[in-house]
Amino acid sequence: xxxxxxxxHFTEIDVWIFDLDNTLYxxxxxxxxxxxxxxxxxxxxxxxxxxxxxxxxxxxYFSEYGTTLNGLMTxxxxxxxxxxxxxxxxxxxxxxxxxxLNSALEQIDGxxxxxxxxxxxxxxxxxxxxGIDHHxxxxxxxxxxxxxxxxxxxxxxxxxxxxxxxxxxxVFFEDMAKNLKPAHELGxxxxxxxxxxxxxxxxxxxxxxxxxxxxxxDWLTELISSRNAI
Numbered sequence: 001x002x003x004x005x006x007x008x009h010f011t012e013i014d015v016w017i018f019d020l021d022n023t024l025y026x027x028x029x030x031x032x033x034x035x036x037x038x039x040x041x042x043x044x045x046x047x048x049x050x051x052x053x054x055x056x057x058x059x060x061y062f063s064e065y066g067t068t069l070n071g072l073m074t075x076x077x078x079x080x081x082x083x084x085x086x087x088x089x090x091x092x093x094x095x096x097x098x099x100x101l102n103s104a105l106e107q108i109d110g111x112x113x114x115x116x117x118x119x120x121x122x123x124x125x126x127x128x129x130x131g132i133d134h135h136x137x138x139x140x141x142x143x144x145x146x147x148x149x150x151x152x153x154x155x156x157x158x159x160x161x162x163x164x165x166x167x168x169x170x171v172f173f174e175d176m177a178k179n180l181k182p183a184h185e186l187g188x189x190x191x192x193x194x195x196x197x198x199x200x201x202x203x204x205x206x207x208x209x210x211x212x213x214x215x216x217x218d219w220l221t222e223l224i225s226s227r228n229a230i
Contacts, residue, residue: 001192001212005219007227009211013189015170016108017159018136018216020116020123022175025095025130026215027195034090039068042086046078062199066149067117073147080147088122097131104220105135114139115159115172117149138163150174153182160186173216177204184208191219 002009018024021032044054061071072078105112112135114123120139127133140163145155160167167187174180176199180190184207191211194200213219 001209003212005211005213005223005226007223007230010171010189010223012169013171014110015165016110016112017115017165017170017172017183017188018112019172019174019176019179020114020118020126022195022197022200023173023193023216024101024114024127024132025098027175027197027200029095031090031092031095031126032197035087038087038090042083043068043072046072046083047076066152067142069142070147070149080142084119084122084142088119088125092126092129095126095129097129098217099131100221101130101217102132102135104217104224105132107224108220112136113159113163113165114141115150116140117142119143150176150179151182153185156182156186173213175200176202177209178202181206181208184210 025031039058040051040055043058044051047054058068061068065071065074069078069080069083072083073080114127114136116123116139118141120141120143123139123141124133127136140159142149144162145158148155159165171189171191172180172183173191173193175193175195177192177194180192181203184190189210190208191213192204192209193213193216194204
């Protein structure tokens, strides 16, 4: 894994693909903690079980099915919209505009896309709060994949097909290491943005992680600086 951001590695890139949660905003914003509670509440109410039981089942489904939502749909026939509306009804007002990231995205030529297991509504709410929503031409969300989540390889193939992307001229930024593997296999460059959560580091060894960035805004700013120095 290469830590320094060097433009020479990205001269052929014309599509920049970003995960949303814990990628476009740093993990310390802790939105997932709110969503985690909401997921547990929804599972408890939907299945009429205790919150503690629901949390165990939630984690099991996340591990086995990629998302809690996919597990609920597969095992219990859940209609997904109520779940998505409930889980994404969180407070994001503490997230500040990210002028550093906004400036970096402004200076990078090419198409920019959000690729998320969440909903477009959630992606737009968060990116608008960050002040960066205007940079993205599309949000490829969980609805567009018929609720099949990353890292299912067919989802990446659908992204490439539906949005007419050349994977060999694309780069994918993601906080969950295992979600970078299909991108690598299809020819994309990959950048891992790790955090302290265990699931961020699952499958974090291997040649599917090309670059590592501790902070997206800082890394992109460094990348632009290296370009300008040429």
